[in-house]
Amino acid sequence: MNPTIQTHDLSMRFGQTEVLHEINLAVPEGAIYALVGPNGAGKTTMIKLLMNILRPTAGGAEVLGVDTQRLAGEVFSSIGYVSENQEMPDAMTVEALLDFMRPFYPQWDRELERQLVRQFDLPLKRKLKHLSRGMRMKAAFASSLAYRPSLIVLDEPFTGLDPLVRDELIESLLERAAETTIFLSSHDLAEIESFASHVGYLEDGRMLFSEEMTMLSERFREVTVTLAAPVKLPHDLPSAWLVPETVDCAVRFVHSEYRGDASEREVAAIFPGARDVAWEAMPLRSIFLAIAKTGRTQNHAAQTTAGDGRPEA
Amino acid sequence: MNQILNIFRKDTRRFWPEIVLSLVITAAFALIYPVQWLPGTGERVRELQYLASVFTGLVPVSWWLLIGRVVHAEKLVGDRQFWITRPYEWKKLLGAKVLFLLVWLYLPFIAAQSVLLAEAGFHPLSYVPGLLFGLLLATGILVLPLFAIAAVTANFARMTLTLLGVLIALLGAAFAANMVNRYTAFIPSSDRISLPVMLCLCGAVVLIQYASRRVWQARVLLIAGPVLIAAVLFAASRSQDSLVNRYYPLPASASAAPFQLQLAPDSRRQVTDIRISDNVKFINVPLLVAGVPDGYAIQIDNLRATFTGQDGFSWTSPWQSSYGQRFLPDTEQTELQIRIDPAAYERLLKTTPVSLHLRLALTRIKAGVTTSVVFPRGNVELPGFGICATRPNFAFWGTTDENMDCRSALHLPQLTYLVTVWQDGPCSTIQPTPEHTAVAYGWTGNLDPDPAEFGISSVWTPNVTFSNRRVHNGMADLSSTRWRFCPGVPFRATQYHLVNRTQASMTLTNIVLPANVVPTS
Numbered sequence: 001m002n003p004t005i006q007t008h009d010l011s012m013r014f015g016q017t018e019v020l021h022e023i024n025l026a027v028p029e030g031a032i033y034a035l036v037g038p039n040g041a042g043k044t045t046m047i048k049l050l051m052n053i054l055r056p057t058a059g060g061a062e063v064l065g066v067d068t069q070r071l072a073g074e075v076f077s078s079i080g081y082v083s084e085n086q087e088m089p090d091a092m093t094v095e096a097l098l099d100f101m102r103p104f105y106p107q108w109d110r111e112l113e114r115q116l117v118r119q120f121d122l123p124l125k126r127k128l129k130h131l132s133r134g135m136r137m138k139a140a141f142a143s144s145l146a147y148r149p150s151l152i153v154l155d156e157p158f159t160g161l162d163p164l165v166r167d168e169l170i171e172s173l174l175e176r177a178a179e180t181t182i183f184l185s186s187h188d189l190a191e192i193e194s195f196a197s198h199v200g201y202l203e204d205g206r207m208l209f210s211e212e213m214t215m216l217s218e219r220f221r222e223v224t225v226t227l228a229a230p231v232k233l234p235h236d237l238p239s240a241w242l243v244p245e246t247v248d249c250a251v252r253f254v255h256s257e258y259r260g261d262a263s264e265r266e267v268a269a270i271f272p273g274a275r276d277v278a279w280e281a282m283p284l285r286s287i288f289l290a291i292a293k294t295g296r297t298q299n300h301a302a303q304t305t306a307g308d309g310r311p312e313a
Numbered sequence: 314m315n316q317i318l319n320i321f322r323k324d325t326r327r328f329w330p331e332i333v334l335s336l337v338i339t340a341a342f343a344l345i346y347p348v349q350w351l352p353g354t355g356e357r358v359r360e361l362q363y364l365a366s367v368f369t370g371l372v373p374v375s376w377w378l379l380i381g382r383v384v385h386a387e388k389l390v391g392d393r394q395f396w397i398t399r400p401y402e403w404k405k406l407l408g409a410k411v412l413f414l415l416v417w418l419y420l421p422f423i424a425a426q427s428v429l430l431a432e433a434g435f436h437p438l439s440y441v442p443g444l445l446f447g448l449l450l451a452t453g454i455l456v457l458p459l460f461a462i463a464a465v466t467a468n469f470a471r472m473t474l475t476l477l478g479v480l481i482a483l484l485g486a487a488f489a490a491n492m493v494n495r496y497t498a499f500i501p502s503s504d505r506i507s508l509p510v511m512l513c514l515c516g517a518v519v520l521i522q523y524a525s526r527r528v529w530q531a532r533v534l535l536i537a538g539p540v541l542i543a544a545v546l547f548a549a550s551r552s553q554d555s556l557v558n559r560y561y562p563l564p565a566s567a568s569a570a571p572f573q574l575q576l577a578p579d580s581r582r583q584v585t586d587i588r589i590s591d592n593v594k595f596i597n598v599p600l601l602v603a604g605v606p607d608g609y610a611i612q613i614d615n616l617r618a619t620f621t622g623q624d625g626f627s628w629t630s631p632w633q634s635s636y637g638q639r640f641l642p643d644t645e646q647t648e649l650q651i652r653i654d655p656a657a658y659e660r661l662l663k664t665t666p667v668s669l670h671l672r673l674a675l676t677r678i679k680a681g682v683t684t685s686v687v688f689p690r691g692n693v694e695l696p697g698f699g700i701c702a703t704r705p706n707f708a709f710w711g712t713t714d715e716n717m718d719c720r721s722a723l724h725l726p727q728l729t730y731l732v733t734v735w736q737d738g739p740c741s742t743i744q745p746t747p748e749h750t751a752v753a754y755g756w757t758g759n760l761d762p763d764p765a766e767f768g769i770s771s772v773w774t775p776n777v778t779f780s781n782r783r784v785h786n787g788m789a790d791l792s793s794t795r796w797r798f799c800p801g802v803p804f805r806a807t808q809y810h811l812v813n814r815t816q817a818s819m820t821l822t823n824i825v826l827p828a829n830v831v832p833t834s
Contacts, residue, residue: 048392051397051398053392053397053398054392072402072403073400073401073402073403074400074402075400076398076399076400076401077400079398081398083393085393086393086394086395087391087393087394087395088395089386089395089396091327092327096323096326100319100323101399103315103316103319104316104319104399104400104401105400153398
């Protein structure tokens with residue numbers, strides 16, 4: 001089965017600034033893919049590249065089997081795109097917006113439209129510019145879901161929304177999940193953890209990983225090794241052990257390549273006198289924090305090394 | 314087609330206030346503009362004429378508003394627009410915008426132009442090709458440039474600022490060109506470059522934007538266009554010699570000059586000078602004219618003068634326009650105005666008298682249809698020219714004075730020579746004595762063969778200015794304002810057509826330059 005979204009070394013520069021660096025990812029059909037990362041990581045740029053709003057400086061991507069640089073016109077009748085920053089036709093009423101959009105989509109479902117209007121409690125006669133942020137987002141959702149798109153792309157759709165509206169929107173998305181692929185970006189891990197099937201982590205324009213949530217949860221373990229006496233951390237710890245630290249007689253780290261018995265034997269080999277080793281599954285938030293800390297530590301180390309290597313003035 | 318109509322309906326619903334405003338302005342223009350030629354006099358008429366001018370100016374302003382608003386409804390600059398991730402097809406989006414302009418800009422405009430033609434006494438259906446050509450000109454000169462600017466700007470305010478910038482740049486370029494080249498020659502058809510270039514460039518900008526939204530490419534192209542035109546015009550102004558030689562071919566050596574000029578100073582007609590400023594100086598050279606064949610006329614478009622002093626000092630002017638001075642077979646004398654470098658003039662003064670070698674770029678024109686009528690009190694239709702009428706003309710000191718007003722459809726009339734009789738006294742005088750009448754002559758129109766000229770109004774009111782030998786050159790013993798053009802006088806209009814353009818050379822000797830240089834201001 002072809003992935004709904006696939007990128008090949010997708011890169012983007014704005015002048016001298018590299019915003020995305022050789023991104024490779026595949027979003028399978030039917031997935032709910034969450035692209036997460038801190039602000040400024042490149043998530044919005046990535047989505048704009050996928051939607052052919054921007055053109056990549058290198059590499060490429062396909063969406064629904066179409067080269068993104070050819071993405072235009074009819075293909076968009078299968079894509080629903082909603083962004084927090086989207087400029088809506090504010091002078092239109094909700095009703096006029098839906099009336100105007102309907103003829104663009106041969107598969108527009110009037111019954112679903114009515115259902116969405118009811119579900120979101122949309123004021124049909126009110127102009128978009130007079131709607132609250134939450135209501136505007138609901139109107140955007142309604143105009144993007146009513147034609148049952150094969151792919152829904154959402155750029156930070158829940159940012160700044162109150163929890164009630166956010167839950168309503170998530171609920172409406174999940175109702176469509178069986179018939180569509182959803183690709184959304186967010187910097188809020190908690191909001192996507194409950195429903196995403198796949199996750200990609202973007203930081204400083206680089207994709208640190210991209211995989212299924214279940215695989216991710218399986219792969220990461222928080223490990224606490226209790227020793228008989230305090231020890232200094234060895235220098236040659238495996239690279240899959242993230243953010244290692246010692247607290248009295250305990251050594252803590254995050255194992256990013258957990259493989260059951262093999263990983264336990266590996267720990268036993270490095271800490272032969274361990275009195276106890278605890279392995280705990282991790283919530284998504286803790287996984288990302290560990291990855292983020294590792295990335296920053298590595299960046300700092302790299303900068304320090306580079307600084308050391310400079311000749312003195 | 315459904316998408317085109319869907320977007321068109323949406324735009325029409327959204328921009329109905331702008332549409333109504335534009336329609337009101339166009340309708341008001343069509344209703345008021347006929348005051349330019351309808352009979353009437355007095356302060357009220359002057360007010361209406363002023364109002365007609367205002368509405369004539371407001372029509373393109375309403376276009377600017379309509380085009381800006383409708384293009385920016387689906388703006389092409391930016392990456393946050395709602396529509397760019399919707400199944401819009403660019404050709405249909407562009408088609409919808411074009412349809413909007415066809416319905417709400419072109420149709421009202423052509424309706425207004427047709428109404429004006431009908432009001433002026435011309436049957437609009439007889440002028441369909443000219444009306445369509447006029448629309449093409451309006452598209453190239455106004456609509457497409459406005460469309461292109463709207464396509465590369467993000468909102469109406471930026472469009473307006475860009476438009477102002479373009480206007481300032483054009484004015485600056487014109488000023489700079491004038492500063493660089495003070496001697497401007499008339500080159501026939503020189504403006505024929507600009508329209509096709511503007512159509513192509515602005516069309517390309519619009520297509521690039523709608524097809525791919527490559528904003529910077531489009532902007533560079535839009536900036537490059539006027540720069541290219543300016544560069545071409547600048548290069549042309551620097552090589553006027555070759556341009557004049559191209560459009561006015563040198564005659565075969567064996568062929569005789571089409572007419573003769575001879576220096577003709579007498580007690581009343583001397584070489585005179587006019588000093589406008591430290592850098593601008595003209596001299597007027599009185600000449601005798603002979604040899605213009607019957608049925609023809611000679612129009613001097615440009616001249617190039619070489620003055621040579623007795624000590625061998627010589628100064629040659631660049632080609633300079635002589636403003637279409639025309640000689641008929643019965644023309645006996647004239648004055649040729651020559652712009653001269655003040656420093657060269659001062660130098661030549663030391664060796665006066667001087668010789669003057671003239672190279673003249675000429676247009677030979679041939680008389681065609683002549684219409685002779687006794688001018689009636691109402692309108693008279695002159696075939697191939699237009700419709701003329703006498704009109705009480707409001708004079709500044711509070712009296713009315715009869716004059717002649719003409720109107721022509723879609724462009725100025727074919728170049729026409731008019732001959733009539735003036736009357737010194739009120740038109741109510743039943744039979745003026747010969748000493749109170751004078752034959753009056755006038756030229757009007759041009760040799761442009763196009764079916765229409767660019768204009769908001771489809772009706773042109775050519776300027777008809779008569780003169781006679783007594784009035785000419787300010788030597789009249791009666792003020793021209795006292796001479797009236799009255800109904801019942803004989804009137805003759807002769808159309809002239811282009812025969813060819815050529816050059817002629819002649820040398821005048823023994824020209825005494827006036828030494829007393831008196832600034833006129």
